[in-house]
Amino acid sequence: MTFRSALTRREAMRSALLGSVVLATGLGGSAVAAEKLKAAWVYVGPVGDFGYSYQHDQGRIAVEKALGDKVQTSFVENVPEGPDAERVIERLAREGNQLIFTTSFGFMDPTIKVAKKYPKVHFEHATGYKKADNVAIYNARFYEGRYVIGQIAGKMTKSNTIGYIVSFPIPEVVSGINSFMLGAQSVNPNVKVKIVWVNSWYDPGKEADAAKVLIGQGADILTQHTDSTAALQVAQEKGILAFGQSSDMARFAPKTQITSIVDDWATYYVERVKLELAGKWKSADTWDGIAKGAVYLPEIKNVPDDVKKMAEETIAKIKAGTLKPFGGTITKQDGSTVKDLDDGAILSMNWYIKGIDDKLPQ
Amino acid sequence: MNLELVALQAVLATIVTASTPLLLAALGELVTERSGVLNLGVEGMMVLGAVAGFAVALVTGSPYLGILASALAGAALAVPFGFLTLNLVANQVATGLALTLLGLGLSGLVGEHFVGQPGVRLDKLHLPLLSDIPFVGPILFGQDILVYASLILAFLVYRMIFHSRLGLILRAVGDNHASAHALGYSVIGVRWGAVLFGGALAGLGGGYLSLAYTPQWIENMTAGRGWIALALVVFSSWLPGRLIGGAYLFGAVTILGFYVQGMGVGVPAQLLSSLPYIVTIAALVVISKRRGAARADTPACLGQSFVPDR
Structure with a gap:
C-alpha cells in the first residue's frame, strides 16, 4: 500500500x-x-x-x-x-x-x-x-481469496502454467502469491506459476504487455496483483480464463473472469459508524477476511460445475475457520519448514513457498 | 508451430503495440522541437487524447471517430500552450509543465463517468492471405491501422523535414528564428502549426492507449509515457528514422524484460524494469560520440522565445 x-x-x-x-x-x-x-x-x-x-x-x-x-x-x-x-x-x-x-x-x-x-x-x-x-x-485478509482462486486455477489449467502479474515485492503481495500457490498445489501437484513484476500498481499498458508475454509463454490462466483491468481484457482477447482484482471486473470480460477478489469495506464501515452513533466506539484492531465479508468472491463463472462446487466448499471452510491458508506445515523455497503462521508472520512475509521457481526480488 | 515460436511471436507482436504510442507522441514533439519550441506538456496532451478518444468511441460506437477525437483533443490542449508561449512569450518550460498538470487534472474530470466502462476496441486488420502467413503474418500484417499510420507518418515527417520547402522553412525557424523572420517567414505562424501538429500526435498516442492497447479509461493511464516520448526525441537527435529505432528499442527492451521474468531465471525484476532506460542512455552515449553530427541536427533555437523586432 x-x-x-x-x-x-x-x-x-x-x-x-x-x-x-x-x-x-x-x-x-x-x-x-x-x-x-x-x-x-x-x-x-x-x-x-x-x-x-x-x-x-x-x-x-x-x-x-x-x-x-x-x-x-x-x-x-x-x-x-x-x-x-x-x-x-x-x-x-x-x-x-x-x-x-x-x-x-x-x-x-x-x-x-x-x-x-x-x-x-x-x-x-x-x-x-x-x-x-x-x-x-x-x-x-486478501490472501484468503487468493487461496480459493489458486485452487480454481490449479484445477482449470491444462498447460500447468499460470501467469501471475504483480506490482511490488511487499508482504501483502508475497503472501498473496504464496497463498495462491498453496491453493493451486492442494489440487494439482504439477502446477507451475510464472511471475512477472511490472513495478507499478497502475500502468494498464505494462500490465497488458506482461499478460501477452505470459500467454505467449504458455500460461493458460492469468491472475494479478495490480489494479487495472488490462490483463483481464488481454485474456479475453486471447480466449483464456483469468481473475479480477479489487473490484468485480466481470463487465470488462464476461466470458473470461472466473471470479474476483473484492475488497468490501462496506460491512466494516457501516458497523463502525453504527457503533459511533450508539456512543460505543472503541479503538480496535480488525483484520477480517472472507468470514466477515471484508473479502468476497463474486459468483464463480466460466468453469465446470464440479470446480465451482469445490471452490464454494473451500470458501465455506475458510468462513467456518476450519481451513487456514497458512495453517499446518509449510515448506519454504529453501527447504526449511514453518508451522501455523500467526498474523505477524503473514504481515511480514518475505519468502516464497516451495514450488515457486521465481526468485523473490529483495 | 512449436512453443518457442508461439512465445517469440507474442513477444514481437507485443513490442509493436508497446512502441506505437511512444512513436506517435514523440513524432509530434519532434516536429514541434524542429520549429524551436520545447513543449514539455506531451504527457498532458496524451492523457487528454486518451480520455477524449475513449469517450467519443464509447458514445458513437466508432473507434475511428475516437481516433479523430483524440487527435483533436491533443491539438486543443496545445492551443493554450501556443498562445502563452508564442503570442505572450511565456517561458516554454514552465508552460509545458503546467500543461501536463492541466491535462492530467482535466482528463480526470472529463473521464469521471467513463471509469469502469468497457471500451470500444480498435480492431486489428485482417488482410486476406497476408495476415494468414504463418508466424510473420500476424506481426507484419495483422496490427491495427494506427501501427501502420505511425510508421507512414514517420516517413512523411522525414520527407517533409528534409525534402520539402516546408521542411526547409521549419528548420530555418528552429535554427535561427531571427534570420527566418528577416527573410519574411512568419516565425510565429510556423511554430503555431508545429505546436498544433505536436499536440494532435500526442493526443493520438494517448488515443492509441485507450482504444487499441488497453480499451478502457482510468485516470493517469499514460503512466509517464509522455516523458519517455520527450526523451526519445532527444535520443533520436531530431531524426524521424532514428526515432522509429528508439521507440522500438525502448519497447523491445521493456517486453524482453517481462519475457525473461516469465522464464523464471531469477534476474532481479527491478534491474529488468530499469533496463529500457539504461539501454536508451547507453545508445545515446554511443550516438553522441559523433558530436558534430548530433549538434548539427539540434534545433539551435530550441526553447527560445521569439519576439519580432520589427
Whole structure:
C-alpha cells in the first residue's frame, strides 16, 4: 500500500490542487443540522481508479445508504502521503467530523499525530499497525481469496502454467502469491506459476504487455496483483480464463473472469459508524477476511460445475475457520519448514513457498 | 508451430503495440522541437487524447471517430500552450509543465463517468492471405491501422523535414528564428502549426492507449509515457528514422524484460524494469560520440522565445 501512493512530484502537485478544490467546494460551505454524525474518508488515489480507492468509496456510499439522514459523509481524494495528509486530516477534524477514516498505509503517522491533538475525535487507519485510544486500525485478509482462486486455477489449467502479474515485492503481495500457490498445489501437484513484476500498481499498458508475454509463454490462466483491468481484457482477447482484482471486473470480460477478489469495506464501515452513533466506539484492531465479508468472491463463472462446487466448499471452510491458508506445515523455497503462521508472520512475509521457481526480488 | 515460436511471436507482436504510442507522441514533439519550441506538456496532451478518444468511441460506437477525437483533443490542449508561449512569450518550460498538470487534472474530470466502462476496441486488420502467413503474418500484417499510420507518418515527417520547402522553412525557424523572420517567414505562424501538429500526435498516442492497447479509461493511464516520448526525441537527435529505432528499442527492451521474468531465471525484476532506460542512455552515449553530427541536427533555437523586432 505504501507504494500505491508513491506519487511523483507532478502527481503530488496535482493532488494538492485537487485536494484543496475538494476541500473548498465539498466541505467549506456545509451547514447541517447538529444532530447528524459527520464522518469523513481520506483516499490516496482518485475514487475513479476502479480499484483500491474506488472500493473504499463504495464503502462510504454504503454507509450513507444504510444510515441515511443520521450521518453526513464526505471524502477527500488524491491525498498525497506526508505533510499534506496531516493538513487534510486536521482540517477534517476541525470541521467537526467525529469519525475519520484514513485509508492508506502512509497516512499512519499523520493520523496518529492529528489524533493526539484531537482526543475526542475518533480515527480509523487502514493497513497500518499504530494504534491509540482514539485510533482504531483495520485491514482485510486478501490472501484468503487468493487461496480459493489458486485452487480454481490449479484445477482449470491444462498447460500447468499460470501467469501471475504483480506490482511490488511487499508482504501483502508475497503472501498473496504464496497463498495462491498453496491453493493451486492442494489440487494439482504439477502446477507451475510464472511471475512477472511490472513495478507499478497502475500502468494498464505494462500490465497488458506482461499478460501477452505470459500467454505467449504458455500460461493458460492469468491472475494479478495490480489494479487495472488490462490483463483481464488481454485474456479475453486471447480466449483464456483469468481473475479480477479489487473490484468485480466481470463487465470488462464476461466470458473470461472466473471470479474476483473484492475488497468490501462496506460491512466494516457501516458497523463502525453504527457503533459511533450508539456512543460505543472503541479503538480496535480488525483484520477480517472472507468470514466477515471484508473479502468476497463474486459468483464463480466460466468453469465446470464440479470446480465451482469445490471452490464454494473451500470458501465455506475458510468462513467456518476450519481451513487456514497458512495453517499446518509449510515448506519454504529453501527447504526449511514453518508451522501455523500467526498474523505477524503473514504481515511480514518475505519468502516464497516451495514450488515457486521465481526468485523473490529483495 | 512449436512453443518457442508461439512465445517469440507474442513477444514481437507485443513490442509493436508497446512502441506505437511512444512513436506517435514523440513524432509530434519532434516536429514541434524542429520549429524551436520545447513543449514539455506531451504527457498532458496524451492523457487528454486518451480520455477524449475513449469517450467519443464509447458514445458513437466508432473507434475511428475516437481516433479523430483524440487527435483533436491533443491539438486543443496545445492551443493554450501556443498562445502563452508564442503570442505572450511565456517561458516554454514552465508552460509545458503546467500543461501536463492541466491535462492530467482535466482528463480526470472529463473521464469521471467513463471509469469502469468497457471500451470500444480498435480492431486489428485482417488482410486476406497476408495476415494468414504463418508466424510473420500476424506481426507484419495483422496490427491495427494506427501501427501502420505511425510508421507512414514517420516517413512523411522525414520527407517533409528534409525534402520539402516546408521542411526547409521549419528548420530555418528552429535554427535561427531571427534570420527566418528577416527573410519574411512568419516565425510565429510556423511554430503555431508545429505546436498544433505536436499536440494532435500526442493526443493520438494517448488515443492509441485507450482504444487499441488497453480499451478502457482510468485516470493517469499514460503512466509517464509522455516523458519517455520527450526523451526519445532527444535520443533520436531530431531524426524521424532514428526515432522509429528508439521507440522500438525502448519497447523491445521493456517486453524482453517481462519475457525473461516469465522464464523464471531469477534476474532481479527491478534491474529488468530499469533496463529500457539504461539501454536508451547507453545508445545515446554511443550516438553522441559523433558530436558534430548530433549538434548539427539540434534545433539551435530550441526553447527560445521569439519576439519580432520589427
